[in-house]
Amino acid sequence: MTEYKSNYDVTIVGLGPIGAVLANFLGSYGVGVIVIEKESASHQLPRAVAFDDEVMRIFQNIGVSKEVNDIVAVGENAHFVKPDGEILVTWDRPKKISSNGWFLNYRFHQPDLENLLRQRLNTYTNVSIQLESTVVNLEQDENSVEVEVKDATLAKNIIFKSQYVVGCDGAKSFVRSKIGGNYIDLGFHEPWLVVDLLIKKPESNKVKDSFHYCDPERSSTQVYLGEKRKRWEFRLNPGDDPHKIVEPKNVWSLLSRWIGPSEAELERAVVYTFHASIASQWRKKRLLIAGDAAHLTPPFMGQGMCAGVRDACNLSWKLNEIINKNVGDTLLNSYQTEREVHVRKFIELTIDMGKLINRTRTDLLLGPAKNSIKGPQRISNLLPVLGNGIGKREKDWEGRIFPQAQLESGLLMDDTIGLRWALFSKIRLSQNNIKRIEQDFKRLDVRILSDFPEEIYDWMRKKSCVAVLVRPDRYVYGTAKTKKEIVLLVSDAMKEIYG
Incomplete structure (x- = not known):
């Protein structure tokens, strides 16, 4: 039996953290969304365990940062350590507020995060969630996608139309199979044992740094997940049986160097193969993919989920422009x-x-990763530029995340802007200037700010500019040095978005 239902603006396949973030963004924009999820409830075991300051800023922009802040622990430095205890590299993540307005690193329990994101979705009347359902077919034409869903609870198929379909459905993505293309292999595929522990005496779990043990005999990683949890990861050697290594006696044998059953309870032990690859095609007309459906990242930087959340942020404002502004x-x-x-x-x-962890290389980023008189090599968070797309890439800071400062009121800057474009200008535009591009400001929905914290003035001084146009995803579109350039900057954005 097949039932035909009403149409939606966007169908999201998958209600993991990436699908939930995208749905929250689109819900905020007033876009009509249906989320299709094959499971009956969120997965109750941890997978991703860390995210960074930019992702916390994204949570802020979908209105859940306060709730998320209640379920996370602030992470600190990561050290790459030789078997003799010598530190090769330290990844500095000091416990201070970053230019994004948040701490550099957070540790969390993924089921808690997913539950929060789902609770937020329940506040939107324009977002529907259909659990225990599987997308079985997608057929698109010039105007829409026909989506066929098998509903396990009703034991029937449902068909509806959607303007766009976004696959947030993981590494084995059905939506990606409909898009076509293949995975670009980036040359890293390794099986690792992942062990999650519940600490029996949380007060004893005080070291918040992470440790990567660079041992050619058995590489391993130890990660702080808050007072109640810790994770260890061990690279499997060629002779290891992946079925036997997960047995409790073998797990505790590996852990015995650091911790024993009297100190912690084994929550789970599972073998994952860590992959590094990127899908060659992320879009085919009205079908798109995000998160693990589009790229796979090994866990050593804690950036797998982060990358997917950034995908959702980038994609959401563009879908809003298309659906709500034609x-x-x-x-x-x-x-x-x-x-x-x-x-x-x-x-x-x-x-x-x-x-480096496997000791198949001895340097990382800049220079040799070894101790010297000055100590181990030190690295900091990576802040790459976006690839070519919307906005200028003529200067180094264009296409990079714009800083967020705290206002005198205590609010963070993004909270006063909302999900829209923003023009920060040190010089006030005359009525004549504004009149010339008034329609551009209205159509782009630009918030003009001429009074802002000193950190933003300082950023502009260093860039020798008087104004900066920031996209809804908080990346810099471009900068201007004069009133005339400000007018041209907004006009260029209009032409690029609206043609």
């Missing part, structure tokens, strides 16, 4: 070109970290 969907051509270059930088550095 912009042509050529705007979506910039989605993969911007995001693929950005995520590739993270994946390549993660691969280098994996090689």
Whole structure:
């Protein structure tokens, strides 16, 4: 039996963290959304365990940062350590507020995060969620996609139409199979044992740094997940049986160097194969993919989920422009070109970290990764530029995330802007200037700010500019040095978005 239902603006396939973030963004924009999820409830075991300051800023922009802040722990530095205890590399993540307005690193329990994101979705009347359902067919024409869904609870298929379909359905993505293309292999595929522990005495779990043990005999990683949890990861050696290594006695044998059953309870032990790859095609007309459906990242930087959340942020404002403002969907051509270059930088550095952990290389980023009189090599968070797309890329800061400062009121800057474009200008535009581009400001929905914190003035001084136009995803579109250039900057954005 087949039932025909009403239509939607966007269908999201998959309600993991990436699908939930995208649905929250689109819900905020007033876009009509249906989310199709094959499971009956969120997955109750941890997978992703860390995210960074930019992702926390994204959570802020969908209105859940306060709730998320209640379920996370602030992470600190990561050290790459030789078997003799010598530190090769320290990844500095000091416990201070970053230019994004948040701490550099957070540790979390993924089921808690997913539950929060789903609770937020329940506040939107324009977002529907259909659980225990599987997309079984997608047929698109020039105007829409016909979506066929098998509903396990009703034991029947449902068909409806949607303007766009976004696959947030993981590495084995059905939506990607309909788009076509293949995975670009970036040369890292390794089986690792992942062990999650519940700490019996949380007060004893005080070290918040992470440790990567660079041992050619058995590479391993130890990660702080808050007072109640810790994770260890062990690279499988060629002779290891993946079925036997997960047995409790073998797991505790591997852990015995650090911790024993009297101190912790084994929550789970599972073998994952860590991959590094990127899909060659992220879009085919009205079908798109995001997150693990588009790229796979080994876990050593904690950037797998982060990359997918950035995908959702990038894609959401473009879908809003198309659906709510009747912009042509050529705007979506910039989605993969911007995001693929950005995520590739993270994946390549993660691969280098994996090689360092395995001792198949001895340097990382800049110079030799070894102790000297000055100590170990130190690295900091990676801040890559977007690939070519919407906005200028003439200067180094264009296409990079714009800083967020705290206002005198205590509010963070993004909270006063909303999900829209923003023009920060040190000089006040005359009525004549504004009149010339008044329609551009209205159609783009630009918030003009001429009074802002000192950190933003300082950013402009260093860039020798008087104004900066920032996209809804908080990336810099371009900068201007004069009133005339400000007018041209907004006009250029209009032409690029609306044609």
